[in-house]
Amino acid sequence: MKKESRVLILCTIFIAFPLVQSIFEGPKEVEEWFKELPIKKEKVTKLHFYFHDTTSGPAQTAHQIAESNISSTTVTQFGRTFMFDNPLTVKPDIRSTRIGKGQGFFGAASFEEPRFIMNLNFVFTNGRYNGSTLQFLGTNPIFHRVREMSIVGGTGVFRLARGIATAQTYFLNDTSSIVEYNLLVVHYY
Numbered sequence: 064m065k066k067e068s069r070v071l072i073l074c075t076i077f078i079a080f081p082l083v084q085s086i087f088e089g090p091k092e093v094e095e096w097f098k099e100l101p102i103k104k105e106k107v108t109k110l111h112f113y114f115h116d117t118t119s120g121p122a123q124t125a126h127q128i129a130e131s132n133i134s135s136t137t138v139t140q141f142g143r144t145f146m147f148d149n150p151l152t153v154k155p156d157i158r159s160t161r162i163g164k165g166q167g168f169f170g171a172a173s174f175e176e177p178r179f180i181m182n183l184n185f186v187f188t189n190g191r192y193n194g195s196t197l198q199f200l201g202t203n204p205i206f207h208r209v210r211e212m213s214i215v216g217g218t219g220v221f222r223l224a225r226g227i228a229t230a231q232t233y234f235l236n237d238t239s240s241i242v243e244y245n246l247l248v249v250h251y252y
Contacts, residue, residue, distance in 0.1 A: 067204040080113040096222065101201075103251040113156050114165045114230075115150045117239040124149045128168070139177050145172035151185060155233050155241050169203065178204045181212065187219075195219030197248065198229060208232075214248055224250040 069167075094185040097115055116122045131142025150157065153200045172180040183199040198216040210230045217224030225246040234241040 077094065100223075100251065106248055107252045108221075108246075108250065110244070110247045112151050112153055112162055112244055113155050113159075113233065114154065114242040115239070115245055116147060116165075116242065117149075118145070119138060119238045125156055129170070134171070137171075139175070140171045141174055142171060145167060150162050151187075155243070160189070162189045162192075165198075172202065173204075176204060177206055180200050184210075190219050195221045196223055197246070199223050203230065205232070214246065217248070218251060221248060221250045 064224075102155045109240055114125065125145045126147075127143065129142070129144040130140075134140050134143045146168045148168065151163040152159045152161055153163055154160075164184055165183060167181065167183040169179040169181045169183075172178055179202065181199060181201060181203050185197045185199075187193055187195050196218045197214055198210050200215050201212040203210050203212060208231065212228045212230065214224055214226035215229055226246060228244055228246045231243045231245075232240060233243045
């Protein structure tokens with residue numbers, strides 16, 4: 064690659080960087096945001112999208128990272144843990160518009176029923192919330208028709224977010240699932 068081409072690419076990146084909505088603000092900008100918090104108003108945002116999880120095959124998005132010495136002897140696979148980087152789309156079809164990624168880990172955390180402990184981060188990479196994130200922490204009883212999880216934080220547009228996410232399995236087989244998410248998020252503007 065010619066030197067001029069590399070310089071042009073680097074200049075383009077540095078010029079475009081500030082144009083992208085960003086959550087990468089420095090300490091001073093974050094401190095200013097906090098100073099204005101008493102005059103900010105709360106807003107409720109509703110979000111709806113689909114989470115695509117694939118545990119095997121060429122399009123695998125979730126990989127096992129650990130298991131306990133008893134995982135294979137329990138009905139619930141207690142202790143088996145996965146790390147994932149799953150697409151989020153506006154429709155159940157994986158080819159529909161991608162709005163971000165669901166990243167985190169889940170592990171089988173119950174002896175009685177299939178129930179995962181989840182650390183889930185929704186990272187928005189497209190559209191109105193590009194550059195913002197939402198964080199979840201809680202349990203997910205995967206065979207319940209509808210599951211409720213807590214939104215415990217966020218960044219960017221969703222800084223200091225809290226709320227509730229409901230999850231409902233749209234599709235499930237031995238190697239993949241599609242989960243429909245509906246979120247009610249309280250945040251500041």
